[in-house]
Every structure is written in structure tokens, then in C-alpha cells.
Amino acid sequence: MTKQMNEERLHHAIASGKRPRRPSPLSSTLTFASRTLLRIKHVPEQMFDVTLFPIIFLLMFTYLFGGAIAGSTTEYLQFLLPGILVMTVAQITMYTGLDLNNDIRKGIFDRFRTLPIWLPSALIGALLVDVVRYSLASLIMIGLGLILGFRPEGGVSGVMVALVLILFFSFSLSWLWTTLGLIMRSDKSLMMVSMMILFPLTFVSNVFVDPDTLPGWLQGFVEVNPISVLANAVRSWMHGTGSFEQIGLVLLTSAIFIVIFAPLTMYLYRNKK
Amino acid sequence: MLATLLKPDGGSAKVFGHDISSETSAVRSRISLTGQYASLDEDLTGKENLVMISRLMGYSKKEAKKRADELLVAFRLDDAAKKQVKNYSGGMRRRMDIAASIVVTPDLLFLDEPTTGLDPESRIEVWGIVRSLVRAGTTVLLTTQYLEEADQLADRIAVINQGKLIAEGTSAELKASIGRNTLHVQFVDENDLSRAKQIIESKLNNVVQITDAHSLSIQVNQPSKIPETFSELANEHIQMSSFSLGQPSLDEVFLTLTGSKTPDEEKINDETNE
Structure with missing residues (x-):
């Protein structure tokens, strides 16, 4: 190819970028979702957190605590699985913040911010794919649980309700991590703060043990802990004793997360220096 | 700040008649920004990046693919279209970045040190791209540490030293101003x-x-x-x-204007305008 031809081609390509109408929020959300899917295609290792991690967690806690706490692992599994499912998915939500933090440090964040798009779509698109990832983690855990002897008395419908509650809660909780992802300056500090929040939240709950055995002051915390609220509802619905009050409580808790952290995330996203 | 990423500390500015604080989306639809560090998704391939940006600009799926292919060929990146951006060389990355910035031909393009760290061949290539852009009617505002670059490309040059504007004019005017x-x-x-x-x-x-x-x-x-x-x-x-x-070379102009300050602290801001 001659230099002349190449210059002409370059000039043509530069001059021919006509301006289409700005994309609809739905279209830009889907574009961001497909970006997240492409990233999974190119870096499949990032799926470890929703595949291996749940398997390890379930096996580890079932056999570690099963004998000591409930006398038998099968019996403990009936109590533990719903809780550990909640805990695992809650912990995975943390990576949403890490991804956003990476975008900021690598510069693509600035490009997105100068595009004529509905900005929240950048986050919502990624969060939607995360919901798919959480579903995968949940299905793997429930599948493995069934093999190990988990018998949900609530049947398929009870498990489905529980699953929807987990996914909605996780989507809501993710906004907390996006807020932190925008505030923290490095991925290390973000990781540390996220862990500091997640560990007490997931362990000081009713996931592993019945809170009746705890000292009174700790019981108070366990009762208001959003993870306990969710674990309660999930456990009850999986075992066929769920109430609509429990669903309402989970939805309320989730809504509180969204109402506080979604606008805060978007404010920080727009005004990040 | 003019690219609406930062809010001004004080005062006001307009880009193509739109206020940068209150009419951010009107400004955003006319401009494009290329930072010092490639703002691309490194895990995605070159083509996937361009298709993504085209889609976000409002192109349909089919048009987005067509536009991506056209840009890849024009920027001589078609061979690397299916490679992940993290495997690109510095020069390829920079071209890719500029290509991503002009998916829709912007009226104003900010280029922040587009040739920093590039080999001479890539630098000349980037210069060619900048000239083509100007020919196509885009105003390019580029910052650079290289005075030769400002001399080569710019119609108007603004010299900024420690955050303050110390001189502005055409290359010839600046040279004449010192002797x-x-x-x-x-x-x-x-x-x-x-x-x-x-x-x-x-x-x-x-x-x-x-x-x-x-x-x-x-x-x-x-x-x-x-x-x-x-x-x-x-x-x-x-x-x-x-x-x-x-x-006098622009280097001499620069040293005369800034006195004895070390060159690292300086930044030349130059503007190419059709």
C-alpha cells in the first residue's frame, strides 16, 4: 500500500464519523453488559470466585463444623446450606467494587464519563452480568448440596423464591462496593476495607449457629444484621416455612442499600477527580 | 476541566458556546478525550473495544462493526484487531486510543501528550493522524513536553509554566517575541x-x-x-x-520565557486549529 493511499484512507475514516443519536439507556446498559461478558471470555479465571469458591466453602464448613455443632454433617447441612449460600454470594459481590476500581485506575473510566450516555448504565450493565454470576454460584452450591444430602422441604418453588431473594439482595449490596470502589485509591486498600465490613457481617450472623447461644448484646447485632435477615428468609423458604413478612424485610433491607448507595455511587462517579 | 471531568475552582468557560458546568452533556457530545494512558479495556481485543465505543456512541450493531473495521484499517491496526489490547505495543496502543476517540468525528479533541514514550516512527505516525484530523475540521488541543512537536503541529501555542499561562501565540509570534x-x-x-x-x-x-x-x-x-x-x-x-x-528554536523560546526552571516542571500546551 502506498503512503498516499493510506493517508487518504485515514482521512476518509476520520472525516466519516457521523454522529448518530445518543443510545437509549437500555442499549448502553446492554453494551456494558456485553463488555463484562467479553471480559469473562478473555479472562475466564475471574470465574473462580463463583465456581470453585462456593464448592470449597460448602465442603469446608459442612465437614469442619457439622460434627461439632449439630452432631452429624447431613443434619447440619440442612441448617448450613441456605446460610452459607447467602454468605458466599454476599462475599462475591465485593468484586464488583474491585472491577470498578480497576477501570478508574486504568483510565477507561474517564472515557466512559465523556461519552454521551446515561451514565448509570455503565454500572448497571456490569451488575446485571454479576447477577448471572451469582446465579451460577448459587446453582453450583445447591447442586453440590443436593449431592451431599441437602433436602429442601420447600421444594422447587421454595428454593426459587430463596434464590430470587439472594440475587436481589446481592444486586443491592453491590452498590455499597461500587461506592467504596470509587472512594478507595488502590485495590489493596479497597480489598482491606471490604473484608473489614464483610467478615463481621457474614460471621456475626445466624449463618453458622443459632443466635440463641450468643450473649445478649451480640444477639442484638445478629438480629439487625442484613445478612441474618436474608439468611432467615432463605432458610425458611427453602424449608417450606417462609412468610411474606420475611420477604418484605429482605426487600426493605435491599431497598435501603439501593436508596443510599446507588445515588452516592453515581454522585461520586460523576464528580470523581 | 474543559472536558467536563473536573469542576472549575472559579470562573467559567464555554466550549462551542456551551457552559462547561451547566451544559455538560452538550459539551460531551462535541468533544473527545485521549488521556496520557490509554483509556481502553485491556482485556478486550482492539476490535471489541472499538465496537463497544461505537455502540455507546449510538451506532447500531451492524454500523458499529463496520465503523470499527474502517478505523482499524485506517490506523493500520487491522492485523492486531483480534489481539487483546494488553498485548499491543506503545505505538499501537496510542493509535488505538486515538481511533477510539474519533469513532464519531469530534469538533474538539483533547490529546494529552500523545507521543510521550513513543519511538520516532510511531511519533511521526501520530503526527500524521493529528494533521488528518485538523484537515477534517477538528480542533485539536494537545499538550506536549516536546517543543518540536508543538512547532510541527500547532497553529497556536500556549506556554504553561507551573500552572500559569506565560505566553500564547503562533510559533512564529513566540519566536519573534524573544528576538x-x-x-x-x-x-x-x-x-x-x-x-x-x-x-x-x-x-x-x-x-x-x-x-x-x-x-x-x-x-x-x-x-x-x-x-x-x-x-x-x-x-x-x-x-x-x-x-x-x-x-530561534522553540526550545530557546521556552527557556527564555521560563528562565532557569527545570524542564520537567514545564508543560507546553499547544493548539492546532483549522
Whole structure:
């Protein structure tokens, strides 16, 4: 190819970028979702957190605590699985913040911010794919649980309700991590703060043990802990004793997360220096 | 700030008549930004990046693919279209980044040090792209540390030193602002230098600056006196190994304007305008 031809081609390509109408929020959300899917295609290792991690967690806690706490692992599994499912998915939500933090440090964040798009779509698109990832983690855990002897008395419908509650809660909780992802300056500090929040939240709950055995002051915390609220509802619905009050409580808790952290995330996203 | 990423501390500014604080989306639809570090998704391939940006600009799926292919060919990245951006070389990355910025031809493009860290070949390539952009009617605002780059590309140059604007104008205006033509002379024998200095100073009626052991430079107010000066040097058997008469380089302009400050602290801001 001659230099002349190449210059002409370059000039043509530069001059021919006509301006289409700005994309609809739905279209830009889907574009961001497909970006997240492409990233999974190119870096499949990032799926470890929703595949291996749940398997390890379930096996580890079932056999570690099963004998000591409930006398038998099968019996403990009936109590533990719903809780550990909640805990695992809650912990995975943390990576949403890490991804956003990476975008900021690598510069693509600035490009997105100068595009004529509905900005929240950048986050919502990624969060939607995360919901798919959480579903995968949940299905793997429930599948493995069934093999190990988990018998949900609530049947398929009870498990489905529980699953929807987990996914909605996780989507809501993710906004907390996006807020932190925008505030923290490095991925290390973000990781540390996220862990500091997640560990007490997931362990000081009713996931592993019945809170009746705890000292009174700790019981108070366990009762208001959003993870306990969710674990309660999930456990009850999986075992066929769920109430609509429990669903309402989970939805309320989730809504509180969204109402506080979604606008805060978007404010920080727009005004990040 | 003009790209609406930062809010001004004070004052106001307009881009194409739109206020940068209150009409951010109107401004955003006219501009494009290329940072110092490639703002691409490194895990995605070059083509996937361009398709994504095209889709976000409002192209349909089919058009987005077409536009991505067109840009990849024009920026000579078609061979690397299916490679992840993290495997690109510095020059490829920079071209990719500019390609991503002009998916929709912007009216104003910010380029932040587009050639920093590039090899000479890639640099010339980026310069070609900038010239094409200007030809296509885009205003390019580029910052650079390289004065040669500003001289080559810019119609108007603004010199910013420690956050303050210290000079603005065309390359020629800036050069004229610090003086007239400069004569550089290099001598064969360094022992001749002080004699030569005397002769040149008396003939050209100005102060000579010794630039190194063999050479000196002087600002010339009357170029017609130069032949006379040279014949006088020849009479004195002072041999010159080279000489040049020209406008001061932008480097000299820059150093004159900023005094003795270290060059790292400086930034040249230049603007290319159709």
C-alpha cells in the first residue's frame, strides 16, 4: 500500500464519523453488559470466585463444623446450606467494587464519563452480568448440596423464591462496593476495607449457629444484621416455612442499600477527580 | 476541566458556546478525550473495544462493526484487531486510543501528550493522524513536553509554566517575541573562539553567547552585515566548521520565557486549529 493511499484512507475514516443519536439507556446498559461478558471470555479465571469458591466453602464448613455443632454433617447441612449460600454470594459481590476500581485506575473510566450516555448504565450493565454470576454460584452450591444430602422441604418453588431473594439482595449490596470502589485509591486498600465490613457481617450472623447461644448484646447485632435477615428468609423458604413478612424485610433491607448507595455511587462517579 | 471531568475552582468557560458546568452533556457530545494512558479495556481485543465505543456512541450493531473495521484499517491496526489490547505495543496502543476517540468525528479533541514514550516512527505516525484530523475540521488541543512537536503541529501555542499561562501565540509570534534571527557558528580551533567573539561582537553590534568550547551564537539585528563579518573572520585566519542562521528554536523560546526552571516542571500546551 502506498503512503498516499493510506493517508487518504485515514482521512476518509476520520472525516466519516457521523454522529448518530445518543443510545437509549437500555442499549448502553446492554453494551456494558456485553463488555463484562467479553471480559469473562478473555479472562475466564475471574470465574473462580463463583465456581470453585462456593464448592470449597460448602465442603469446608459442612465437614469442619457439622460434627461439632449439630452432631452429624447431613443434619447440619440442612441448617448450613441456605446460610452459607447467602454468605458466599454476599462475599462475591465485593468484586464488583474491585472491577470498578480497576477501570478508574486504568483510565477507561474517564472515557466512559465523556461519552454521551446515561451514565448509570455503565454500572448497571456490569451488575446485571454479576447477577448471572451469582446465579451460577448459587446453582453450583445447591447442586453440590443436593449431592451431599441437602433436602429442601420447600421444594422447587421454595428454593426459587430463596434464590430470587439472594440475587436481589446481592444486586443491592453491590452498590455499597461500587461506592467504596470509587472512594478507595488502590485495590489493596479497597480489598482491606471490604473484608473489614464483610467478615463481621457474614460471621456475626445466624449463618453458622443459632443466635440463641450468643450473649445478649451480640444477639442484638445478629438480629439487625442484613445478612441474618436474608439468611432467615432463605432458610425458611427453602424449608417450606417462609412468610411474606420475611420477604418484605429482605426487600426493605435491599431497598435501603439501593436508596443510599446507588445515588452516592453515581454522585461520586460523576464528580470523581 | 474543559472536558467536563473536573469542576472549575472559579470562573467559567464555554466550549462551542456551551457552559462547561451547566451544559455538560452538550459539551460531551462535541468533544473527545485521549488521556496520557490509554483509556481502553485491556482485556478486550482492539476490535471489541472499538465496537463497544461505537455502540455507546449510538451506532447500531451492524454500523458499529463496520465503523470499527474502517478505523482499524485506517490506523493500520487491522492485523492486531483480534489481539487483546494488553498485548499491543506503545505505538499501537496510542493509535488505538486515538481511533477510539474519533469513532464519531469530534469538533474538539483533547490529546494529552500523545507521543510521550513513543519511538520516532510511531511519533511521526501520530503526527500524521493529528494533521488528518485538523484537515477534517477538528480542533485539536494537545499538550506536549516536546517543543518540536508543538512547532510541527500547532497553529497556536500556549506556554504553561507551573500552572500559569506565560505566553500564547503562533510559533512564529513566540519566536519573534524573544528576538530576531540567531546566528550559530562553530569553529575548528577552540583557541580562536575568544578572538572570533570580539570580531563578531564588534561587527554585529550585539553580545555573543558562548554555547560550547567550539561554538557561539548571537542574535542578529542586521543580517546584511553577516557577509562582512565572515570575510573579517577569514582575514584573521579563523576557520569555521559550520554556521547557521535561523529563527530561534522553540526550545530557546521556552527557556527564555521560563528562565532557569527545570524542564520537567514545564508543560507546553499547544493548539492546532483549522
